[in-house]
Amino acid sequence: MRSMNRLFAAVLGLALVAGAQAAEKVYQVASDAAYAPFEWQDKNQKVVGFDIDVLSAAAAKAGIKVQFHNTPWEGIFATLATGDRDIVASAVTITPERKQTMDFSDPYFEAKQLIAVTANSPIKRFADLKGKKVGVQTGTTGDEVVQKLLGKTSPNIKRFESTPLALQELLSGGVDAVVADNGVVVNFLANNKNAKLKTLDDPSFAKEHYGFAVKKGNKDLLAKINKGLATIKADGTYDKIYRKYFGN
Numbered sequence: 124m125r126s127m128n129r130l131f132a133a134v135l136g137l138a139l140v141a142g143a144q145a146a147e148k149v150y151q152v153a154s155d156a157a158y159a160p161f162e163w164q165d166k167n168q169k170v171v172g173f174d175i176d177v178l179s180a181a182a183a184k185a186g187i188k189v190q191f192h193n194t195p196w197e198g199i200f201a202t203l204a205t206g207d208r209d210i211v212a213s214a215v216t217i218t219p220e221r222k223q224t225m226d227f228s229d230p231y232f233e234a235k236q237l238i239a240v241t242a243n244s245p246i247k248r249f250a251d252l253k254g255k256k257v258g259v260q261t262g263t264t265g266d267e268v269v270q271k272l273l274g275k276t277s278p279n280i281k282r283f284e285s286t287p288l289a290l291q292e293l294l295s296g297g298v299d300a301v302v303a304d305n306g307v308v309v310n311f312l313a314n315n316k317n318a319k320l321k322t323l324d325d326p327s328f329a330k331e332h333y334g335f336a337v338k339k340g341n342k343d344l345l346a347k348i349n350k351g352l353a354t355i356k357a358d359g360t361y362d363k364i365y366r367k368y369f370g371n
């Protein structure tokens with residue numbers, strides 16, 4: 124009888140330890156937090172933004188914990204393969220090429236490229252960027268779009284480690300245009316009212332969809348994120364977050 128009790132206590136103890144460990148699992152999230160309104164750092168260095176609110180809300184519904192880390196865009200996807208991070212939440216466009224090396228959640232935001240130029244620029248459309256210096260963030264879909272027009276190795280493509288840096292270069296005259304995600308360009312213009320920049324849309328730019336990226340094959344985590352996303356889309360939480368950042 125005694126040994127039975129001891130066995131019972133041991134099994135109970137193991138179950139408690141296992142339970143505590145399961146509850147403590149915190150998924151580590153990489154965001155290049157120089158990308159307002161999707162991700163940036165507030166004055167306390169906390170990573171905040173639309174992506175953070177969406178993923179946090181989805182995670183809460185799925186019963187998982189997430190922790191965000193400002194992580195440079197260059198090399199951000201490699202952190203999944205190495206296991207340093209479990210999720211990339213960084214306004215990442217779902218592309219067929221990226222899908223070969225990582226898995227994506229269901230889409231959570233629609234975007235497209237936008238051209239930023241100075242207010243008095245003669246540039247009217249995307250094709251006018253031929254022969255011009257164009258700023259992009261390295262390795263983004265903006266970079267890819269511009270490569271198609273100017274050629275992969277064109278010296279006229281000026282690559283920056285962040286999109287705000289590319290836009291600063293436009294302000295200081297180092298580039299003639301910047302091609303980047305619409306939401307970030309619009310946000311930059313709104314916060315730099317005196318800068319005299321304007322945006323140009325181009326019908327050749329394809330629709331893009333942002334997804335949360337996980338290590339290829341991490342089906343379990345992906346299912347949880349997707350379940351959470353579906354829940355917040357259905358119960359109005361997503362719409363509320365959307366309105367907070369983008370109005371109606």
Ligand code: ARG
Nearest residue numbers: 155158213214215216263264
């Ligand atoms: N949507 C673009 C892409 O996936 C740009 C994303 C850049 N995100 C960032 N946080 N810097 O290539």
